[in-house]
Amino acid sequence: MVKVDQEKCIGCGACVAVCPDFFELKDGKSVIKDAKADCDVDAATEACPTSAIIV
Ligand code: SF4
Numbered sequence: 001m002v003k004v005d006q007e008k009c010i011g012c013g014a015c016v017a018v019c020p021d022f023f024e025l026k027d028g029k030s031v032i033k034d035a036k037a038d039c040d041v042d043a044a045t046e047a048c049p050t051s052a053i054i055v
Contacts, residue, residue, distance in 0.1 A: 001055075002041055004030045008052035015053060018044040 004015075004023070011028040019039035023030045030052070045053045 002032060002035065003054045004032065005052045005054055008050045010050055010052075012049060014047040014049065015044040018047050 002022075006029050009029045011025055011030065013025060013030075015023045015030050016025055019037065019041070021034055021037035022032065022039035022041075023044065024033035025031075041053070041055055045051075045055060
């Protein structure tokens with residue numbers, strides 16, 4: 001299960017760029033849009049500058 005730590009997320013959009021079907025920005029924070037969407041979660045996690053994505 002993947003989660004986004006809303007305290008750590010700065011809304012940079014890097015995860016959305018890697019996985020546009022999986023993450024989306026809502027009110028300036030990344031949230032899970034579709035947990036079943038095809039996504040390289042490891043790449044998204046590495047792209048996140050604040051380590052806000054928790055796998
Ligand atoms: Fe938030 Fe990290 Fe996604 Fe940037 S990459 S929007 S900081 S979860």
